Amino acid sequence: MKYRTAGTSTSIRAGGRLAGYYWQRTRRNKLAIAGLAFIIFLIFLALFGPFFTMDPTEVNFDEKNLPPIGFSIEKSIYDINTDEFTTTIIRGTWKHPLGTDNKGRDLLAMIVSGARISLLVGLIATGMAIILGTIIGVLSAYSGGWVDNALMRFTDIMMTFPFFLLLVLIVFIFGHSLIFIVLAIGLTGWTGTARLIRSESLSLRTREFVTAARAIGASDRRVIFRHLIPNVMSLIIVITTLSIPGVIMAEAALSFIGLGDPTWTSWGIILSAGQHTLDTAWWIAVGPGIMLFLTVLAFNFLGDGLRDAFDPKSKI
Amino acid sequence: MNDTILRTKNLKTYFYTTRGVVKAVNGVNFNLSRGECLCLVGESGCGKSVTALSLLRLLDSPPARIVDGQVSFGDIDLVKCSTRQLRQIRGKDIAMVFQEAQSALNPVLSIGNQIIEQVELHERISQREARARALALLEEMGIPSAERVIDTYPHLLSGGMKQRAMIAMSLSCNPQILIADEPTTAVDVTIQAQILEIFRNLRARKQMSFIFITHDLAIVNEIGDRAVVMYGGRDVETAPVSRIIKNPRHPYTRGLIACLPNMSRSEKRLESIPGNTPNPIELPPGCPFHPRCPKAMDICRRKVPSPTIVAEGHAVSCHLYAS
Numbered sequence: 001m002k003y004r005t006a007g008t009s010t011s012i013r014a015g016g017r018l019a020g021y022y023w024q025r026t027r028r029n030k031l032a033i034a035g036l037a038f039i040i041f042l043i044f045l046a047l048f049g050p051f052f053t054m055d056p057t058e059v060n061f062d063e064k065n066l067p068p069i070g071f072s073i074e075k076s077i078y079d080i081n082t083d084e085f086t087t088t089i090i091r092g093t094w095k096h097p098l099g100t101d102n103k104g105r106d107l108l109a110m111i112v113s114g115a116r117i118s119l120l121v122g123l124i125a126t127g128m129a130i131i132l133g134t135i136i137g138v139l140s141a142y143s144g145g146w147v148d149n150a151l152m153r154f155t156d157i158m159m160t161f162p163f164f165l166l167l168v169l170i171v172f173i174f175g176h177s178l179i180f181i182v183l184a185i186g187l188t189g190w191t192g193t194a195r196l197i198r199s200e201s202l203s204l205r206t207r208e209f210v211t212a213a214r215a216i217g218a219s220d221r222r223v224i225f226r227h228l229i230p231n232v233m234s235l236i237i238v239i240t241t242l243s244i245p246g247v248i249m250a251e252a253a254l255s256f257i258g259l260g261d262p263t264w265t266s267w268g269i270i271l272s273a274g275q276h277t278l279d280t281a282w283w284i285a286v287g288p289g290i291m292l293f294l295t296v297l298a299f300n301f302l303g304d305g306l307r308d309a310f311d312p313k314s315k316i
Numbered sequence: 317m318n319d320t321i322l323r324t325k326n327l328k329t330y331f332y333t334t335r336g337v338v339k340a341v342n343g344v345n346f347n348l349s350r351g352e353c354l355c356l357v358g359e360s361g362c363g364k365s366v367t368a369l370s371l372l373r374l375l376d377s378p379p380a381r382i383v384d385g386q387v388s389f390g391d392i393d394l395v396k397c398s399t400r401q402l403r404q405i406r407g408k409d410i411a412m413v414f415q416e417a418q419s420a421l422n423p424v425l426s427i428g429n430q431i432i433e434q435v436e437l438h439e440r441i442s443q444r445e446a447r448a449r450a451l452a453l454l455e456e457m458g459i460p461s462a463e464r465v466i467d468t469y470p471h472l473l474s475g476g477m478k479q480r481a482m483i484a485m486s487l488s489c490n491p492q493i494l495i496a497d498e499p500t501t502a503v504d505v506t507i508q509a510q511i512l513e514i515f516r517n518l519r520a521r522k523q524m525s526f527i528f529i530t531h532d533l534a535i536v537n538e539i540g541d542r543a544v545v546m547y548g549g550r551d552v553e554t555a556p557v558s559r560i561i562k563n564p565r566h567p568y569t570r571g572l573i574a575c576l577p578n579m580s581r582s583e584k585r586l587e588s589i590p591g592n593t594p595n596p597i598e599l600p601p602g603c604p605f606h607p608r609c610p611k612a613m614d615i616c617r618r619k620v621p622s623p624t625i626v627a628e629g630h631a632v633s634c635h636l637y638a639s
Contacts, residue, residue: 145378208420211374215414216407216434216485226433230424 022234025309032305035298042295046119049112056113056265060104065281067092068099068107073280099283101273110265111287117266118295121182122248128186129247130240133193138228140194141201142220152198159191167250171259178261181254185247193239200232234310241303245296252292267292321525322348322371322410322493327385327395328549329363329370332378336597340366342549342604343385345623348493353519353526355536355557357572358546361593364529365415367546368497371527372406389493408438411486415498417478421470427454428466431485438489453484457514476507483514494518495527500535515539533576537561542629545569548594548604554623555630565632567609603635611636 026032050056067073069092076085092099098107140151170184204210205228213227229236248267254260255268262269267288274285324346331338341363348354356364369375371387371394387394389410394402406412414420422430431450435441441449447466454462457480470478479499486494496515500508516539518524528539536543536557543560545553545568553566564570571589591608594600600607606616615635623631624638 144376208414208416209422211369212412212414212420212482213422214406215372215374215412217403217405217437218433219403222437227422227425231422233424 022306022309026305029305029308031301032309035301035305038294038298039302042115042119042298045112046116050109050116053109053112054106056105056109058105058109060100062104063096063100064102064104065277066090066096066100066104067281068283068287069094069097071099071283098287099281101270101284102277102281107270107284107287110270111267111291114265114267114270114288115291117178117264118248118251118268118292121178121185121251121266122244125182125185125189125247125251126240126244128182129189129243130193130236132187133190133239134197134229134232134236136190137194137197138201138224138232141198141205142224142228148198151194155191155194158188161188163188164253167254168259171254176259176261178264181251181259181261185250189243189247189250193236193243196235196239197232200235201228204228204231234306238303238307238310241299241306245299248292248295248299319350320347321350321389322527323386323388324367324371325386325388327367327370327387328383329366329375329380330383331380338596339549339599340380340596341370342596342599344544344546344549344551346544346551346554348525348527350492350525351523352541353515353528353539355540355543356527356529356546357531357533357536357543357560359531359593361596362546363549363596364531364546365497366549368412368495368527368529371495372410372412373402374406374412404438407434407486407491408489409491410493410495411489411491413479413483413486413494413496413499416502417482418470418475418502420482421478423470426467426469427473427481431466431481431488434485434488449488450484453487454481457481457484458510459484475503476510479503479507479511480514483511487518490522491524493525493527495529497529498531499528500530500532512539533561533572545572548599549596550604550620550633551623552605552634553630553632555627555632559627559630565626565630565637566605566634567611567636568605571608603633 065073067090072089072091074087075090076087078085096106096108098111100106101110136151136155140148166188167181167184170180174180210223210227213223218227251260251266252268252271255266256272256275258272260266260269260272270288271285271292274281274288278285324344327341327344328339329341331340344363344367346354346356356367358364366375366380370382373382373394382395385395389405392401392405394405421427425433428447428450431453432443432446435446435449436443451462451466454465459465459477459480465473465477465481470481473481479502483499499515500511503511512535515526515528519526519539528535530536540557543555543557544551545560545566547568553560553564553569555565560569561573564573568589571587574587575589577586589608594604594607600617602618603609603612603616603621606612609616613635619635621633621635621638623633626632626637
């Protein structure tokens with residue numbers, strides 16, 4: 001009869017807080033850590049970047065279509081008096097390290113402020129979707145019977161409803177406002193989460209500790225919020241990280257097809273502005289494109305790493 | 317002993333499934349006296365656990381439903397009282413210890429927090445006092461370095477420690493009745509002996525009644541005052557433990573006793589009762605034991621026997637003894 005101390009079981013620290021244990025497991029995944037590093041960088045960029053860059057809305061037609069630093073383009077101007085083309089070579093300047101768009105706006109500033117919008121949309125809309133999905137999923141699993149049936153059929157209907165059409169409809173009705181875009185993504189994106197959380201909770205509900213919690217006199221609400229939801233927390237964290245990129249992409253896609261909120265420079269809006277000049281001023285679309293790509297990749301790497309860390313069957 | 321604290325009368329719990337109605341508990345009667353240890357004994361599937369869970373209405377409904385009967389705790393009928401009232405009784409007046417501490421403890425809450433939660437649900441008490449009580453209980457259960465265990469999570473503890481922690485938890489509000497559902501089945505024999513020792517100590521020190529569910533007659537003999545032998549969802553024989561062991565009357569109880577290995581006789585094989593426990597969806601008509609009963613008579617196939625008093629405090633539901 002000996003109390004098994006923390007040291008004897010591998011890599012679990014004394015006290016045995018699970019968060020520490022999962023962090024140890026996540027840390028072994030290099031890609032996940034790289035993803036996490038990029039996400040932290042992105043958050044700092046979004047929080048503080050705009051204080052150091054130019055005003056992203058400042059228009060200057062004298063400096064339009066400047067290439068990024070290290071690149072140059074030939075610019076030919078037709079002189080009506082001499083009937084000749086004068087060709088000058090334009091190089092990128094340090095004033096606009098990533099170049100400018102066709103209105104002379106600084107692309108670096110636009111991308112930095114775009115990070116703010118994209119992250120904000122990603123976090124808020126995902127947060128809404130996850131909270132809704134978790135509550136619906138857990139409630140469905142815990143209640144069972146007709147409540148479960150009603151909630152799951154409602155989820156089915158929401159799932160079969162074409163998401164993009166709904167977004168277009170909402171934007172059409174309420175106008176190009178970022179708030180409605182966030183609401184639309186958040187209020188439609190919870191269905192997958194609800195199903196995953198429900199299936200996880202269904203198996204948890206048959207575990208004895210749920211009965212035990214009721215046997216000590218806990219109310220249904222208490223069982224759900226104190227006993228069930230903390231047990232699906234690992235799943236919630238993984239779903240959250242894996243669905244943020246989808247939401248960021250959805251916002252970018254909406255902006256790209258012209259349904260974004262034009263008052264905010266999101267990455268999708270810069271992309272859509274740059275697509276017409278891809279052959280002459282390629283840098284306008286490439287910058288936000290690369291950022292989108294890296295962001296989605298970073299969240300996916302981190303999400304995969306977390307999923308492996310939380311999965312007791314995976315050996316890492 | 318007339319000081320009855322809990323009385324069940326004709327308790328019936330059925331499960332309504334797509335394959336039919338599972339009559340898991342089909343008319344159970346027993347009285348529990350103050351300070352008594354009552355054992356519910358029977359094979360797997362005889363309805364012991366379902367009976368225990370029905371006492372506090374802990375089964376999910378649907379599929380389970382208590383279709384008939386009473387569970388009187390004082391003047392409260394636990395089958396009919398409001399959920400609110402029931403919640404106040406659960407954990408405070410009647411506490412429960414489960415079979416597998418491994419799954420009955422919440423894996424993401426520390427041991428201390430789980431005990432404190434129960435105390436806070438029932439008593440107006442400060443966090444510090446609740447923690448002090450949790451610590452005292454863990455020490456009382458013989459958990460070494462309790463001040464460290466209180467902040468650890470269940471997965472770091474051994475099976476025996478978890479079981480002790482769960483017993484500590486069940487005692488945290490000084491319940492009048494403790495229901496223990498096979499608390500020693502999931503642990504090895506040395507731990508089993510220690511857990512039994514804890515229960516024996518509790519019996520000696522506290523004015524508490526126990527309902528002890530087990531399939532092990534040796535445990536019944538060690539810890540019980542009276543035993544209720546269950547078969548096919550019914551109580552078939554109720555008697556003081558010494559009578560059950562030495563002078564069993566019901567053919568099923570006799571079978572059970574005969575199954576025990578006996579060191580004084582030298583047998584090649586252990587006895588067993590032929591056949592299987594009845595399918596609770598299609599219980600045989602009449603006495604549920606008649607298909608396996610060596611003494612089955614005609615009437616056994618037709619009529620459910622009602623309890624007959626064969627001696628003081630000894631009731632048997634068998635046609636052999638019907639007057």
